[in-house]
Amino acid sequence: MKNFPGYKCSLCGAEYLQGQVTYTCPKDGGNLDVILDYDSIRKKFQPEDITSRTESSLWRYLPLLPVDEPEGDSTPLHAAGWTPVFALARLEEKLNLKHLWLKDESRNPTASFKDRASAVVVTRAREIKAEVVVTASTGNAGAALAGMSAAIGQKAIIFAPKSAPQAKVAQLLIFGARVILVDGTYDEAFDLTIHASQEFGWYCRNTGYNPFTAEGKKTAAFEIWEWWIKARRGWHKKDSQLNDHPPLNIFVSVGDGNIISGIHKGFKDLLALGWIPNMPRIIGVQAEGSAAIANAFHANTENITPVSSKTIADSISVDLPRDGVRAVRAAKETNGTYLTVSDEEIIKSIAELGKMGVFAEPAGATAYAGLVKATSSGVVGSDDPILVLNTGSGLKDIRAAMQAVGAAPIIEPTLQAIKRLL
Ligand SMILES: *Cc1c(COP(=O)(O)O)cnc(C)c1O
Ligand SMILES: [Zn+2]
Numbered sequence: 001m002k003n004f005p006g007y008k009c010s011l012c013g014a015e016y017l018q019g020q021v022t023y024t025c026p027k028d029g030g031n032l033d034v035i036l037d038y039d040s041i042r043k044k045f046q047p048e049d050i051t052s053r054t055e056s057s058l059w060r061y062l063p064l065l066p067v068d069e070p071e072g073d074s075t076p077l078h079a080a081g082w083t084p085v086f087a088l089a090r091l092e093e094k095l096n097l098k099h100l101w102l103k104d105e106s107r108n109p110t111a112s113f114k115d116r117a118s119a120v121v122v123t124r125a126r127e128i129k130a131e132v133v134v135t136a137s138t139g140n141a142g143a144a145l146a147g148m149s150a151a152i153g154q155k156a157i158i159f160a161p162k163s164a165p166q167a168k169v170a171q172l173l174i175f176g177a178r179v180i181l182v183d184g185t186y187d188e189a190f191d192l193t194i195h196a197s198q199e200f201g202w203y204c205r206n207t208g209y210n211p212f213t214a215e216g217k218k219t220a221a222f223e224i225w226e227w228w229i230k231a232r233r234g235w236h237k238k239d240s241q242l243n244d245h246p247p248l249n250i251f252v253s254v255g256d257g258n259i260i261s262g263i264h265k266g267f268k269d270l271l272a273l274g275w276i277p278n279m280p281r282i283i284g285v286q287a288e289g290s291a292a293i294a295n296a297f298h299a300n301t302e303n304i305t306p307v308s309s310k311t312i313a314d315s316i317s318v319d320l321p322r323d324g325v326r327a328v329r330a331a332k333e334t335n336g337t338y339l340t341v342s343d344e345e346i347i348k349s350i351a352e353l354g355k356m357g358v359f360a361e362p363a364g365a366t367a368y369a370g371l372v373k374a375t376s377s378g379v380v381g382s383d384d385p386i387l388v389l390n391t392g393s394g395l396k397d398i399r400a401a402m403q404a405v406g407a408a409p410i411i412e413p414t415l416q417a418i419k420r421l422l
Helices: 038-044 047-051 058-064 089-095 115-127 140-152 166-174 186-200 211-217 219-238 258-273 292-298 324-332 343-354 362-377 398-403 415-421
Strands: 006-009 032-035 085-087 099-104 132-136 155-161 178-182 249-253 281-287 338-341 385-390
Touching: 032 211, 038 058, 038 258, 047 058, 047 219, 058 115, 058 219, 089 099, 089 362, 099 219, 115 132, 115 140, 115 211, 115 258, 132 140, 132 186, 140 155, 140 166, 155 166, 155 186, 166 178, 178 186, 211 219, 211 258, 219 258, 219 385, 249 258, 249 362, 258 281, 258 324, 281 292, 281 324, 281 362, 292 324, 292 338, 338 343, 338 362, 343 362, 343 398, 362 385
Parallel strands: 099 385, 132 155, 155 178, 249 281, 249 385, 281 338
Antiparallel strands: 006 032, 085 099
16 A cells, blocks of 8 residues: 555644545545645656656556556556647637647546546555445446446446436446446435445545545646646747746536546645646636536635536536535636536537537536636636646537537438438
């Protein structure tokens, strides 16, 4: 088991040793941040020691992770992370931006950002010799846990709302997890999973509950850091009169708030190590119908009031976000903000990204929909460099995708029929 100093509660600041706690703060239920020994990392490693590695997965950041590298380097566990970044030149023009990129997380092994968290949690489960790992999920977290578990023969149980899109349920089943559909909301499945894991001694991966999910998700920040070092050189060529550049603006879709918190943690690690001079701006985007964190942010409070969530973006449909406090801080402490977008805007964004060769599920396209809003409302200016995340694949929810486009015509197999159509 890898040695790391322990955990710190994000609410009361209490610190715990590794063996003392497993999930949240026993005093107040606050989310725990994993503490790293920055001094010792700094002594042993230079940034170049990491950026020069050939490992093309999230395991290239091993020195900054609280787990050891999983055994066997040729399983899907070693395909998580290291996702590509695409320049969106035609959308730059349309939005009157100069520097727009998209990081495509749909290229993870089970086709969503969640693989980052699950790869690290499954590795932790191995280290603590957990017999069974369990999670509540709207679909993607479960698919990721099921897939990563299958990769190394770990037993997994997934609780998902029975309304989860079929493709996601198919993934769970195909990966051989024990799948239990709950006749209720994601939030109900979440609480049930915690009770069940206490009752049966299972190791619980729940998002915004298990401290290792954010440690996996932070690897996206490390990749953005490496990419940005290189991208900036090209960007300066394009805009050579700019000496000191505005910070990078990162757009992230937000449900429970664990991805945005994880990305924030990654940049905080880099800042603490002295490997970046300052923070990028982190901008969270929520669906209007599931906006508990955005509401709190704009009310300038860390008290998250639950909503009764309703949105086509099932992956970010959450009544009570489980990582809301840290998610509010991610935007606040980086000079970022929160935006909300309608289902209609989300669906439109699926089609726009599609025309760039990127197929996003509704929650994945939400970040881009937020960017569209940000350009018209002045949250970002045309000189600002922007990176949008696509967090999940459109193949996971083709019913939503079909709402973004018209149906294809059906014709008789004759030339005449084509002529009539054209
Ligand atoms: C889980 C998920 C999100 C949101 O992540 P949170 O940690 O819940 O905020 C966004 N997009 C997709 C595709 C997801 O699966
Ligand atoms: Zn606490």
